[in-house]
Amino acid sequence: KAGVTQTPRYLIKTRGQQVTLSCSPISGHRSVSWYQQTPGQGLQFLFEYFSETQRNKGNFPGRFSGRQFSNSRSEMNVSTLELGDSALYLCASSLAGLNNEQFFGPGTRLTVL
Amino acid sequence: QQPVQSPQAVILREGEDAVINCSSSKALYSVHWYRQKHGEAPVFLMILLKGGEQKGHEKISASFNEKKQQSSLYLTASQLSYSGTYFCGTEAVLDSNYQLIWGAGTKLIIKP
Numbered sequence A: 001k002a003g004v005t006q007t008p009r010y011l012i013k014t015r016g017q018q019v020t021l022s023c024s025p026i027s028g029h030r031s032v033s034w035y036q037q038t039p040g041q042g043l044q045f046l047f048e049y050f051s052e053t054q055r056n057k058g059n060f061p062g063r064f065s066g067r068q069f070s071n072s073r074s075e076m077n078v079s080t081l082e083l084g085d086s087a088l089y090l091c092a093s094s095l096a097g098l099n100n101e102q103f104f105g106p107g108t109r110l111t112v113l
Numbered sequence B: 001q002q003p004v005q006s007p008q009a010v011i012l013r014e015g016e017d018a019v020i021n022c023s024s025s026k027a028l029y030s031v032h033w034y035r036q037k038h039g040e041a042p043v044f045l046m047i048l049l050k051g052g053e054q055k056g057h058e059k060i061s062a063s064f065n066e067k068k069q070q071s072s073l074y075l076t077a078s079q080l081s082y083s084g085t086y087f088c089g090t091e092a093v094l095d096s097n098y099q100l101i102w103g104a105g106t107k108l109i110i111k112p
Helices: none
Strands: A005-007 A010-013 A019-024 A031-038 A042-050 A053-057 A064-068 A074-078 A087-094 A108-112 B004-006 B009-013 B018-023 B030-036 B043-049 B054-056 B061-065 B070-075 B084-094 B097-102 B106-111
Touching: A005 A087, A010 A019, A019 A087, A019 A108, A031 A074, A042 A064, A042 B084, A042 B097, A053 A064, A053 B097, A074 A087, B004 B084, B009 B018, B018 B084, B018 B106, B030 B061, B030 B070, B043 B061, B043 B070, B054 B061, B070 B084
Parallel strands: A010 A108, B009 B106
Antiparallel strands: A005 A019, A019 A074, A031 A042, A031 A087, A042 A053, A064 A074, A087 A108, B004 B018, B018 B070, B030 B043, B030 B084, B043 B054, B061 B070, B084 B097, B084 B106
C-alpha cells in the first residue's frame, strides 16, 4: 500500500508570494489533516478535511487555506507569505479522522526569504 | 493549552527503560502518542481513550490517568530503534472546532 505523498518536498519563496502544497493520502483514507512544524512552535494543527469538507480548523490566520478533492487529494495554500511561515508542512491521512491513527507524509520544507 | 511533556530529553543505554510523561491542565478525553525520527515523518504509536480503551501497537505500553490529567509512555528494554522525539497530542474543542494540541516533544537518545 503506497504511503502518503507530498509535493513538492522543498520550496523556496519570497515574502508576499503565495504557495500551494499538495498531499495525496493513502488509498481509501477520507480524512486529510495539515500540520505546521517549526523548531520554536513545534507541531501545530492547521485544519482537517473529510470528504471534501473542512471539518476542523486550528488557530491560523485566513492566509492559510485548503481544499480537498473528490479523490481525497488535498491542497494547502498560503497567501502573502511571511518569514515566519518558513516551516515543515506535514499532511496526514486517516480512515475516519483525527481520533484515529494518522499516517504522515514526508512533508514539504518551505523556506520564505 | 499545550500539554506539557517531561522530560524534555533523555539519554539511555540500550536495554534500559524510560518513561515519558504528558500532562494537561484540562480534562483529557484522549491522548495520542507519536514518534518522529530525525528527518522523518511522525509515526503513530498509540491512542488512549477516556474509559480505558487503547488503540495501538502491542509492543508499546502506556497509561492514562484521567483524574491526574496525564499519560505516560513506557519504553522497556530500549533498543537503538527507539531513538527519536516522542510527541503527545491531546484533544481541544475551540469554537466547535476539534483539534489536536501537541506537546513540545521528548527527545530520546539510545546509545549502544
